[in-house]
Amino acid sequence: MAWDFETDPEYQAKLDWADAFVRAEVEPLDLVFADQQFVPLDEARRKIVDPLKEEVRRQGLWATHLGPELGGQGHGQLKLALLNEILGRSQWAPIVFGCQAPDTGNAEIIAHYGTPAQKERYLAPLLAGEIFSSYSMTEPQAGADPARFTTRATRDGDDWVIDGWKFFSSNARTASFLIVMAVTDPEVSAYEGMSMFLVPTDTPGVEIVRDVGLFGDPPGEGGHALIRYAGVRVPADALLGAEGGAFAVAQTRLGGGRIHHAMRTIGLAQKAFDMMCERALSRETAGSRLADKQFVQGYIADSYAQLVQFRLFVLHTAWKIDKYDDYRRVRKDIATAKVVMPTVLHDIAWRAMQVHGALGVTNELPLFRMIHGAAVMGLADGPTEVHKVTVAKQVLRDHRPTDDIWPSEWLPQKRAAARAKFADHLELEVGNL
Numbered sequence: 001m002a003w004d005f006e007t008d009p010e011y012q013a014k015l016d017w018a019d020a021f022v023r024a025e026v027e028p029l030d031l032v033f034a035d036q037q038f039v040p041l042d043e044a045r046r047k048i049v050d051p052l053k054e055e056v057r058r059q060g061l062w063a064t065h066l067g068p069e070l071g072g073q074g075h076g077q078l079k080l081a082l083l084n085e086i087l088g089r090s091q092w093a094p095i096v097f098g099c100q101a102p103d104t105g106n107a108e109i110i111a112h113y114g115t116p117a118q119k120e121r122y123l124a125p126l127l128a129g130e131i132f133s134s135y136s137m138t139e140p141q142a143g144a145d146p147a148r149f150t151t152r153a154t155r156d157g158d159d160w161v162i163d164g165w166k167f168f169s170s171n172a173r174t175a176s177f178l179i180v181m182a183v184t185d186p187e188v189s190a191y192e193g194m195s196m197f198l199v200p201t202d203t204p205g206v207e208i209v210r211d212v213g214l215f216g217d218p219p220g221e222g223g224h225a226l227i228r229y230a231g232v233r234v235p236a237d238a239l240l241g242a243e244g245g246a247f248a249v250a251q252t253r254l255g256g257g258r259i260h261h262a263m264r265t266i267g268l269a270q271k272a273f274d275m276m277c278e279r280a281l282s283r284e285t286a287g288s289r290l291a292d293k294q295f296v297q298g299y300i301a302d303s304y305a306q307l308v309q310f311r312l313f314v315l316h317t318a319w320k321i322d323k324y325d326d327y328r329r330v331r332k333d334i335a336t337a338k339v340v341m342p343t344v345l346h347d348i349a350w351r352a353m354q355v356h357g358a359l360g361v362t363n364e365l366p367l368f369r370m371i372h373g374a375a376v377m378g379l380a381d382g383p384t385e386v387h388k389v390t391v392a393k394q395v396l397r398d399h400r401p402t403d404d405i406w407p408s409e410w411l412p413q414k415r416a417a418a419r420a421k422f423a424d425h426l427e428l429e430v431g432n433l
């Protein structure tokens with residue numbers, strides 16, 4: 001009987017430590033240094049942040065997304081899920097624990113596909129939390145469809161020369177290097193004709209044309225770059241993985257990235273849920289507490305049900321990743337988590353916002369930000385619709401058509417078969433009547 005929903009006491013103690021640490025030491029950073037988590041540390045911030053990172057290292061909780069063979073602490077995805085749901089409460093917590101997106105996914109692909117020299121140059125400082133990275137895949141005209149990518153890398157002697165445009169390359173403005181997906185062979189399909197390159201951000205020809213902001217960012221400011229690559233020359237050893245192998249590299253990256261977002265979303269949704277419950281118990285109107293009104297009870301019950309289902313599903317998916325050690329075998333579940341994630345966060349944060357009345361929609365509570373975050377989750381790492389298609393295709397692989405004109409569960413046929421199965425007994429009964 002191998003089913004077990006318990007966390008081992010030793011790791012639970014670490015989780016309890018992390019929970020208290022994030023609330024007391026890390027969440028204040030969100031208030032004092034809001035939206036600066038991807039800005040390289042200046043002296044003042046370093047004095048505060050470095051000792052926190054050191055404390056996390058001492059607890060053995062630094063960069064736990066990678067296994068020891070890949071340079072991380074390696075507690076596995078299930079334990080990472082339990083940790084990430086604590087970190088999801090805070091903007092800064094993933095940085096302080098060395099497991100922030102998009103750097104986790106980027107570290108993962110360098111660990112998997114990088115040469116020893118690439119690992120030393122890019123992975124080591126990334127894991128040490130000293131530099132940031134950016135993943136430069138999406139193109140303005142192509143969006144979620146890699147078959148429409150046109151950014152081209154051509155051979156020139158020992159070098160590659162990259163030309164084209166990329167859109168929404170998050171954190172490019174503060175990243176030390178970019179991971180760029182480019183067409184290297186236009187004659188074959190996108191699945192075989194694209195390659196991945198490691199490009200230092202200060203390489204001549206890399207031009208950040210605009211930093212696109214999200215809702216709430218001041219006009220003209222933001223973290224998602226429109227980049228022009230104009231004759232960007234990199235040496236042959238900038239190729240990450242095999243020539244033509246970008247698709248396999250991208251899949252490795254996105255599998256981990258998506259499920260890690262889902263893990264953190266549990267924590268964020270839990271925060272909204274806790275806020276809703278506190279408010280429901282605290283606020284009185286029209287003769288009773290909000291908690292005593294059936295509408296509000298419905299909000300709480302619906303939110304609890306969504307949160308618990310989502311959490312168990314994400315934990316089970318993480319458990320499967322550990323078990324199979326292969327994202328491709330868990331693709332259906334990762335895509336399902338990606339599909340469900342925006343709705344769970346949206347619905348719970350929306351109800352929490354409603355229960356807080358006018359205060360809920362202000363910039364004095366984090367609830368509207370969460371709802372905006374839910375909208376972002378329905379697009380970043382691929383739109384929900386595309387993942388639904390993946391889920392459906394994967395699900396249908398496990399099903400077969402019937403060659404009969406009637407469905408296999410057609411009752412008249414099943415009833416006839418059941419009667420035939422028990423024919424002897426049925427005749428006896430009828431005969432005895």
Ligand SMILES: Cc1cc2nc3c(=O)[nH]c(=O)nc-3n(C[C@H](O)[C@H](O)[C@H](O)COP(=O)(O)OP(=O)(O)OC[C@H]3O[C@@H](n4cnc5c(N)ncnc54)[C@H](O)[C@@H]3O)c2cc1C
Nearest residue numbers: 135136137138143144168169170376379380381382383385
């Ligand atoms: C906050 C944020 C951060 C991001 N960070 C990065 C990053 O670091 N690096 C990077 O490379 N990219 C990044 N992206 C880009 C992201 O991957 C793309 O936005 C996404 O793939 C969709 O592309 P698009 O926005 O051009 O939408 P489009 O591809 O134009 O799609 C628009 C809409 O069309 C519909 N649609 C699209 N395809 C299908 C389909 N096959 N079937 C049915 N309906 C469909 C959906 O409703 C979809 O929302 C980021 C995006 C956001 C919002």
